[in-house]
Amino acid sequence: MKMNHHFSELPGSYLFSEVAKRVAAHRAARPEQGIISLGIGDVTRPLCxxxxxxxxxxxxxxxxxxxxxxxxxxxxxxxxxxxxxxxxxxxxxxxxxxxxxxxxxxxxxxxxxxxxxxxxxxxxxxxxxxxxxxxxxxxxxxxxxxxxxxxxxxxxxxxxxxxxxxxxxxxxxxxxxxxxxxxxxxxxxxxxxxxxxxxxxxxxxxxxxxxxxxxxxxxxxxxxxxxxxxxxxxxxxxxxxxxxxxxxxxxxxxxxxxxxxxxxxxxxxxxxxxxxxxxxxxxxxxxxxxAEGQAACRENIALYRRNAQCLAACLEELGIWFCGGENSPYLWLECPDGMDSWQFFDHLLQGAGVVGTPGSGFGKNGEGYFRLTAFGAEADTAEAVRRILRLYGR
Missing domain, CATH: 3.40.640.10 (Type I PLP-dependent aspartate aminotransferase-like (Major domain))
Structure with missing residues (x-):
């Protein structure tokens, strides 16, 4: 039997599987804290x-x-x-x-x-x-x-x-x-x-x-x-x-x-x-x-853009460097206080109940960075911003 040993060249788990694993463990330990996901790039608006x-x-x-x-x-x-x-x-x-x-x-x-x-x-x-x-x-x-x-x-x-x-x-x-x-x-x-x-x-x-x-x-x-x-x-x-x-x-x-x-x-x-x-x-x-479908899609994308603007304003208030969010649903930020990507993931999850994606999961140059997505529900995104600001004493 000849197996495909190239599987051994992959990281230990798919990035988003590891995120889900850590979120599940946190939810079990802190069931009273509602979790808001700004991590995986899944949309929240229904089909038009x-x-x-x-x-x-x-x-x-x-x-x-x-x-x-x-x-x-x-x-x-x-x-x-x-x-x-x-x-x-x-x-x-x-x-x-x-x-x-x-x-x-x-x-x-x-x-x-x-x-x-x-x-x-x-x-x-x-x-x-x-x-x-x-x-x-x-x-x-x-x-x-x-x-x-x-x-x-x-x-x-x-x-x-x-x-x-x-x-x-x-x-x-x-x-x-x-x-x-x-x-x-x-x-x-x-x-x-x-x-x-x-x-x-x-x-x-x-x-x-x-x-x-x-x-x-x-x-x-x-x-x-x-x-x-x-x-x-x-x-x-x-x-x-x-x-x-x-x-x-x-x-x-x-x-x-x-x-x-x-x-x-x-x-x-x-x-x-x-x-x-x-x-x-x-x-x-x-x-x-x-015409009706395009109008509905533009409305949904406009909502996600407002989410991105809300997140951008939060990062600007905290003095955290970031890019993206203007022509993209993703914001790419530098982890604050010298934290690495997974440290900041845990910090945000445990301190605010907010989930993002560690940059290191995207490659060596992603270390020290973090991805937030604007695909959340509008109310959830606003609540996530309030929690993050509160985490940093704002």
Whole structure:
């Protein structure tokens, strides 16, 4: 028997599993203290009415012989791919429905895309990094290299001279730092990737939170990206689909390496490993792009932005350095009083009953930092701020 010993290369537990373990222990020890979570990036606003109505109608369709839907189209139903292409057009970006693939969420595709590359390929990640990129690459036995994302470069590293890699993961707005690449910075990555023959996987899960009109929502706003970039996005944070599960990935038909077409490869991979997303969920996702759906999504995002402003004001009052929160639902702060990431996690949990995410869980450069999310309920976020201020004598 030959086991996959690459599992031993992973950290002892998944970051958010360790957070949950510590929270459960604290809750058992202090049941009287209500806990407010500003840690895991799960949303709190429910699905909007147009989405719920579309889900319900599609379920009724499935219950009638004359409207029943069995297996759908391999890439996802055309009505949803056309709606997504229309969304891109509204951003000033051209993405054809034929280049889009519907999935059960961004995380699955972000992990699965590495299967298009040989086991011996080199994967380049930023540090700190969303752990799923790292863990999926290590599990597949791939060589992983890191670029330092630090305060000096605004947590937005660019390709360094002599840098070599086959596959690069970029996330903008960034998780965990909230930093957003400019169009000029993305252009530098695109030029590098085309020159090196590398492929960029661009995680745009938080693009709807970008408020600055000068910042790009898609890597396809950069000329030349169609020959080097794959873009992954999700309905989770935009429309509250964390429990409903739906996302999409754009793989341009113009993207080729070593005589192979990555679009065709991804289509073959998907048809081998999945039968796609359920018809009702796809109908619900399409409703996100109606006028009513977009208005409801903007309302929810506005609430999360108010939460971010509330948290930012708290950190400013306490004199704690932070970034993010303006074009991102995440605030990335420096742990006060010289505490390391897990020390501050315990300090906040025990002293205020507030949960965040230790920066060290995102990589070595995350040590000494901490992530707060704006995805909580508005009243809970306000209460968390009161508790934190009280913890520091304010």
């Amino acid at each position: 009415r147009p989405v719920v109505a579309a889900l319900a109608e599609a379920c009724f369709e499935q219950g009638r012989a004359e409207t029943f839907h069995g297996y759908g189209e391999e890439q996802g139903d055309l009505f949803l791919r056309q709606a997504i292409a229309g969304h891109y057009a509204g951003l000033g970006v051209r993405v054809e429905p034929e280049d889009l693939f519907i999935s059960d969420g961004a995380k699955s595709d972000l992990a699965g895309l590495s299967e298009l590359f040989s086991p011996g390929c080199t994967v380049l990640l930023q540090d700190p990094v969303y752990p799923a990129y790292r863990d999926a690459s290590l599990l597949a036995g791939r060589r992983v290299e890191y670029l330092d994302a630090v305060r000096e470069n605004g947590f937005l590293p660019l390709p360094e001279p002599g840098c070599r890699a086959d596959l690069v993961y970029l996330c903008s707005p960034g998780n965990p730092t909230g930093a957003v690449y400019s169009r000029e910075q993305l252009a530098a990555w695109v030029a590098w990737a085309n020159a090196q023959g590398a492929v960029l996987v661009f995680d745009a899960a938080y693009e709807a939170f970008i408020a600055d009109p000068a910042l790009p929502h898609s890597i396809y706003s950069v000329p030349g990206s169609e020959t080097c970039a794959i873009e992954v996005c999700s309905f989770s944070k935009t429309a509250g689909f964390t429990g409903t599960r739906c996302g999409y990935t754009a793989v341009p038909r113009t993207l080729q390496r070593e005589g192979l077409n990555l679009h065709d490869m991804w289509l073959r991979r998907q048809t081998t490993k999945t039968n796609g997303v359920s018809y009702p969920v796809q109908r619900g996702a399409a409703a996100v792009f109606t």
